[in-house]
Amino acid sequence: SQQGEEDPQALSIQEGENATMNCSYKTSINNLQWYRQNSGRGLVHLILIRSNEREKHSGRLRVTLDTSKKSSSLLITASRAADTASYFCATDALNNNDMRFGAGTRLTVKP
Amino acid sequence: IAGITQAPTSQILAAGRRMTLRCTQDMRHNAMYWYRQDLGLGLRLIHYSNTAGTTGKGEVPDGYSVSRANTDDFPLTLASAVPSQTSVYFCASSADPSYNEQFFGPGTRLTVL
Numbered sequence: 001s002q003q004g005e006e007d008p009q010a011l012s013i014q015e016g017e018n019a020t021m022n023c024s025y026k027t028s029i030n031n032l033q034w035y036r037q038n039s040g041r042g043l044v045h046l047i048l049i050r051s052n053e054r055e056k057h058s059g060r061l062r063v064t065l066d067t068s069k070k071s072s073s074l075l076i077t078a079s080r081a082a083d084t085a086s087y088f089c090a091t092d093a094l095n096n097n098d099m100r101f102g103a104g105t106r107l108t109v110k111p
Numbered sequence: 112i113a114g115i116t117q118a119p120t121s122q123i124l125a126a127g128r129r130m131t132l133r134c135t136q137d138m139r140h141n142a143m144y145w146y147r148q149d150l151g152l153g154l155r156l157i158h159y160s161n162t163a164g165t166t167g168k169g170e171v172p173d174g175y176s177v178s179r180a181n182t183d184d185f186p187l188t189l190a191s192a193v194p195s196q197t198s199v200y201f202c203a204s205s206a207d208p209s210y211n212e213q214f215f216g217p218g219t220r221l222t223v224l
Contacts, residue, residue: 004153031211042201042215043154088153092211098169099211101146101154 004032004089004102012108019076021105023089024069030092032065034074037086037104046074046087081111114138117202117216124192124223132187132219134202142208143185144169145177147198148218154201160185161208192223 007022023032031050035043049056049065049072056063062075076083086104115136124130136143141162146154146169156169160179174196176188185204189196199220203213 033211040218042217043203043213045212045214048212090154099156099213100170103151103153 004091004100006087006089006102006105008105009103010106010108012110013079015079015081015109015111017079017109019079019083019107019109021074021087021107023072023074023102025072025089025091025100026070028067032063032072033090033099034061034063034072035088035090035101037088039085043088076107079107079109081109083107083109115202115204115214115216117200117219119219120217121220122222124189124221126193126223128192130189130192130221132189132200132202132221134185134187134216135183136185136202136204136214136216137183138204138206138214139182140204140206140214141182142205143179144203144205144213145175145185145187146201146203147171147196148201149198157187157200192221194223197221197223 004023004025033048034046037043047058049063060077065072086106088101088104090101092099118133144159145157148154155171158177160166163182166177199218201218202216205213
């Protein structure tokens with residue numbers, strides 16, 4: 001069963017706008033990660049946030065984590081057409097080999 | 112080789128046939144993983160290996176087996192393929208199981224008829 005669930009399932013925005021994707025999970029976690037997948041390719045790690053962190057930045061990416069609500073958000077600022085991809089959250093719960101992925105958010109950035 | 116590679120890129124297989132998907136990494140990572148990705152379900156862990164010589168079952172291990180004879184290679188075998196194993200298979204590795212950041216291969220698209 002999936003641990004993380006992304007919301008929305010699909011998002012379409014114009015270039016230059018910000019994109020926000022959310023992830024909710026069910027059980028307590030050690031950390032949460034966000035990955036990106038271009039069509040027909042493997043996943044690429046974007047950012048990892050630990051359970052004792054609340055916010056993390058990497059370039060145009062901003063991730064927040066609210067462990068009390070069991071949720072995380074990924075914000076992409078000043079989006080570009082090249083940001084078009086699927087974005088997945090992944091959590092590890094009781095053990096590090098049980099990392100669970102959500103079904104993903106499909107982001108389309110129109111030029 | 113740079114990173115993690117998978118072979119074949121795609122395969123069409125008759126039901127009942129045996130198939131091995133290959134995965135090789137040159138990053139000297141200790142941990143390796145096999146996932147399947149199905150539309151609407153995200154990625155699901157099939158098997159993993161924390162270090163050479165050890166393997167473990169993931170979320171959906173039935174019908175699959177793995178081996179880890181050395182650090183670099185982690186083949187996934189379908190002993191007798193069934194249509195429900197039609198999927199895209201991704202191999203991944205991480206420096207250490209506790210580090211968590213995983214590096215993914217390009218995937219193998221498998222169709223079982």
